[in-house]
Amino acid sequence: MGGARFAGFLVQRVIKMVVMVFAIIVANFLLVHAAPGDPASVIAGEAGAADPQFLAQLRAQFGLDQPLSTQLWLYVSHVAQGDLGVSYRQQRPVLGLILERLSATLLLTGTAFILAVLGGVTLGALAARRVGRTSDSLITVLALALYATPIFWVGLMLVLVFSVWLDWLPSFGMNTVGADLTGGAAVLDTARYLLLPALTLGLFYMAVYARLTRAAMLEVASQDFVRTARAKGVPEGGVQRRHVLRNALLPVITVAGIQAGQLVGGSILVETVFAWPGIGRLAFDALLARDYQILLGVFLATSVLVLVFNLVTDLLYAWIDPRVEMT
Amino acid sequence: MSLLDVRNLTIALPPGAERAHAVEDVSFTLEAGEILCIVGESGSGKSVSTGAIMSLLPPALRVVQGSIGFEGRDLLRLKPAEMRLLRGSRIGMIFQEPMTALNPLMRVGEQIGEVLKVHGARGSAGRVQELINAVQLPDPDSIARSYPHLLSGGQRQRVMIAMALALEPAVLIADEPTTALDVTTQMQILGLIKEIQSRRGMGVLFITHDFGVVAEIADRVAVMQHGRIVEAGAATQVLNAPQHPYTQALIAAVPHRARALDAPPTGRPVLELIGVRKSYWRGGGLFSPRVKVPAVQDADLVLRKGETLGLVGESGSGKSTLARCVVNLVKPEEGTIRYHDTDLRRLMRRHWKPYRKRIQMVFQDPFASLNPRRRVGDIIAEGPMAHGMARASALRRADELLALVQLDAGAAERFPHEFSGGQRQRIGIARALALEPELLIADEPVSALDVSVQAQILALLEDLRQRLGLTMLFITHDLRVAAQVCGRVAVMQRGVIVEQGRTAEVFAAPQHPYTRSLLDSIPGRHWLPPVAQISDQGAVD
């Protein structure tokens, strides 16, 4: 692929992404404003008392007394300037709140994703190579079982076993507060907290990738060019690695790109179970508190993340698969 | 001692298959420096035999008996690792489908180099270039750096040959290597194989279903039917004086009866195409302008009452697109499609309906052209019912049509998958005839069929044409078929009709260079099958 064509491809994808982001902003805005709750009444309610003056004051302060179209226009133009608004209740810029939480979510989902992809592809490839044998059945059954288990259930079981019974790993939070660790010790500390939630989130997707890899490898294994490779006298290991696995990874990459986005959304359950301070949990809290601005912001952030993942996947795919047209 | 000595090879099919053995008691030898063609129709077991030689049989197939002697060893008794060392180095193989036989993710050079690497040969880089050169591919450097999808089918097949020849094997197995290629390409590849073979003195085991190819290339021939070799011998012998009834039937089925010169058609024009033009748009991103790819350019044709016009050309020439324009499956952007006095191109969809009854079509792929979820009776009755006939009468009509296409009446109750390819094509014809059309468009109606079946369908079409007074537009890539079926032909190349005229005249004295090269590429063009008194018995359907 030529550099100029590649740049064109990139710019085109980015423009498509921007259009998509705009659509998401508008849709999210409308969706959330369809909600029956009103942030002013929530705040008034939780302040323990309320009077009409107080409510009107709050509504004016948040621009909730403006027509919906004006609110949308304001929101969109602010977002365009990188301003996601100010949280009604937290009294802070939404962008800041999200950025504070984003790294935690990215760490969790990123680790889970890597775990899932490495584990899943390895298991799937192993099963495909031993198709029909005991180890294949074992992996298939395991993947199917993980696939059929509610994700929070896995989390609870892991907590029970590793935190409550064995007391090996902490069950909540992200690091030991107040320990003031630095350098390697801090990394190690976070890693201990990370292990269980990442495993919980990763296991489900590991099952997805294992099943996918196995199916893709079997599909590819029956293709003509694999027979060609055998006819060339390529040893079985080389056939599997260079010919079967490489081609089987293409559908895995496609699905991985889609799943990576869903992973961010799905982490809301895991973040709840493990008190992981990420944006999934932020969104749920914001929803219960009717904090529109945060909710819109988190939605936007996760959607942008998904789009970025998709873009990366597209690029990766284009890089691996020479057949992709750069147009 | 023979180079390759297959003896009493019997390979079992899994239980429940239509017969017990894929091949049964097959014996043949291949000598150095000769080309042995194994001929047979689909399912005859010819590919299984070569799979056994390469030890690349699907796991479900099991060798129950026999030996394959090669260089003093029995290949069937080698360990997998020993066999692997032979594959690619001593025995090379090329396959039918060049589009899928190369790994799409590896550069061509790498794939050729891989053969050298896995067999421990040195000096790969230069050798790869040499090999690409040897198969007469232009610009070896850029070819080596290309990915397979950038190459044409013929180029890929050359790459396959380069890989197979990389280590100068003693035996080359070619499994229908030209079946998927256009005739001109086929001729080039056949020439290449023959040339390399004679230069290196290899033994070539060549699998094919096409007697033309056999005539073109074979030194010796073995004919297979139902897993057995029914006849073997020198090529000239088998081709010109077949002994076994099956061989006789096969050879008789090869289209050969050049049509007697009909009287020039004089009927009134049924269909008239004037300046028909159709293009497709390709690409069209933000930064790459959409490219207009012409599929049909300024096509002019006249089809007169009662005649059969052949539309011939290689794949991508636009012949099918033109046919589809006539039945409004494709909407041309310019030109006139005059059916009697109506310009069909200008009709709205709802105004088209009456013409549906009068213009019908027979499709190429008998497996894809019948709705798999409907019974045959319903499939045939579909047209009349769409035009308002009551179901009961439509089904009665379907029974009559089944009889017309020589299928038994019970067929109406069955589903398409219970029929063979030839039978399905009969059903497709019955469906088209159900509306009693005046004009029949036949889009490659026999190209997916085995040769013996092909002959039957062609005979049926000819019979029906005459009985029902059909006017026919017959699209084919096979010049032999065109010669047999069509009174006139039009030759298409890259969307343009380059030549048209009465078949015998065009074939005898082609005017356009492309027509000439097409005719020169007919495999076995110098071989005229013996006109024997052959019944259609023996050929399977």
Next chain:
Amino acid sequence: MNGLLGDFFGTFLRNRGAAAGLAVLALVGVAAATAGLLFPYSPWDMRGAPFMPPGEMEFLLGSDSLGRDVAAGIAYGARVSLLIGAVSTVVAVLLGITLGAVAGYAGGMVDDAIMRFTEFFQTVPSFMLAVVLVAIFSPSIGSIVAAIAIVSWPPVARVIRAEFLSLRSREFVHAAEVLGRSRTAIVFRVILPNALSPIIVLASLMVASAILLESGLSFLGLGDPNLISWGFMIGAGRSVIRIAWWMSVFPGIAIFLTVLALNLVGEGLSDALNPRLARRR
């Protein structure tokens, strides 16, 4: 009756996993159907002491924090889980088929527009979207079904569209066109029946994921408060898992088995409907 169906059942039942899945599913169905006979009282009734372990005080699977019968909850919950799974899948499939068929058959701008719309729904993280929808429209069986359907239809639309795109250029569809059949007839009578087999497989898996999704929503407190469902029971039992493991373990097993069974059935269907793949399993 005919070869097509016979082949189908033959292949399906030869797959041991699929047969087992079907058996489990039948069991769940029977439990759902006979819940009223097995437990002739409301699953919400507080019938005894709280936190009774399984087997005590006639509580086969124990009692919950209010002394309600876990076994009764699971039996009645089967109704709700299956209902939500089935209804939301039907809605999603209908939605997906409609949009996918239109996109795939019409092509061009319509296809583009519908596919952008579909992409939109695939881009927004689906669980998050479901949570938002249920919360905004307040949790009830209607809003849960709607939310699950809304996040589940895009794959159906994509599959149907792809099928339509490929079937549209198949010769038997061209034949129908040439025979003069109407567009509606071509879409619904000719193409659609041939596009359904991947949807049948997909649908069985969608029921499974709908049940999982519902349990996830309930876990976050977004279930229908008037219906006992497995998801709700885990949600209620989760916080007391160390006091009363049976409260969340048994509904968890119920979900696990049902979802597993649906997946096995889905694989069996896929094998039976697509024999080419079956041979390689």
Next chain:
Amino acid sequence: MRKLTRRALARRGLSAGILAAGLGPEMLTSRLAYAQTPAKPAVAPKKGGTLNTILTPEPPVLVLGVNNQGPTQLAASKLFQGLCQYSFTLQPIPQLAKSWSLSDDKKTYTFHLQENVKFHDGHPMTADDVIFSITKFHSELSPRARPIFANIKEATAPDPHTVVLTLATPFEPFMLMFDATACAIVPKHIYDGTDYRTNPANQKPIGTGPFQFVEWQRGNFIRMKRFDDYWVPGQPYLDEIIYRIIPDSQSRALALQTGQVQLTQANDIEPFDVPRFRALPNLEVELNGWEYASQLSWIEINHRVKPLGDVRVRQAINLAIDRNFIRDRLWFGIGKQATGPICSTTKFYDPAVAKLPGHDPKAAMQLLDAAGLKPDAKGVRFTIKHLALPYGEVWMRLSEYFRTALRQVGIEVVLETTDAGAWARRIGDWDYETSVNFLSQYGDPTLGVERSYVSTNIKKVTFTNTGGYSNPKVDELFTTAREAGDPAVRQKAFTEVQKILCEELPQIWLMELAWPTIHDKKLHNVIQTAMGPNSSFDNVFLS
């Protein structure tokens, strides 16, 4: 332990204030009846150590007034202080005001402030800050304080350490408005003339409390450290307090069990877990400390919805409900069964008249029959909707119990759930049939009870008389009690009110809520006032 430390406390120089407030040590010790742990030997205060505790849900901001939710109160009460605190019997105890006096006409309050108080930024706290906080900051921000502080005719500072507030009319519960949660003293030099809600200092709160704000990782933890210039010599004892945000209740319980936190409060620990922690030898469970808040929960009835306006129906519902079951099964024995509209811990509670009939489904059905509500073929007399309170699991269980209990007398209840925002809006819009609600009483019925029953407060606003109950007699009695300066007159009026309300049952009161404060036994002096864990923790220490 409590007794001895309180004595120690008295000895440490706070006795002047306590005596000035007319509170003797014996009144403190009388509360021991409520405490459930035996007295233990005194432990000398020890400096140092970090207190790890929990905050849930995460508060939006840590400035009292800008936000007054429970979690904000818990954490911000360490950063900000009020003029006083309250004893378990709701007598004021000095905090930033070392003493105060009330003029004979009951209109002029004079506060004498502590003299060496500094804000965390080093500025001294003076009378100006106090007047600013009362007349401007909280008067603008706090809907609870606004109507009461509006009664202040004049606020003057004769000297930097004296504040004189003159009321337009006497208001007997006035002194209950000055703890940190009602009127935290904020720095005038930072807030005056700014938009209080968006002032950047809200992100880094500056108060006079014993701890100063250090760091807040959203969704993770809030860290505060010892304020070295704190006005009480030698205090605070703790070096650091870390509030960890743990949204999941099981994770919170686990944190307490494994010793990762030493203190939980409010609704950190679900009621069903409390018996388990009570059994642990290293932990102590305290249930007092909520006397000031005194939250009363009830089934909120919308009187506009038929047949709920019929007193017989409300009485039947009351009879259908088993408060013992609710207390024992749902709250696991934490809290008390309600006996009327006023909590037993709130002033002017009269046990002689505050009585509700016990669980009696049969009587309930007779009442419903009498009201003409006969059961249909399915045994259903009528169907009502019930909007569950979205504040956590136990409330959901309560609504489930409500449904089951009412079904037994033939009333079909359909549950609706929603989030906190929609719940507050629907209650405020009267868009409900029944719901669950609980309100704080702030020590005095005029402050926290009147609002729910007087017809003048029937407003489309949450936490007013949203049910629409109206009785001129009740209105009159509440007005009398509000305007009278004499406690005896007020008591008479409130007794009468309690009697009437217990008969008419405008709401179905369920429970006087209590929240368990569970802490490591090494942590001392946690619960010492009616503010419970909302006190400043300046004398809390780890042994």
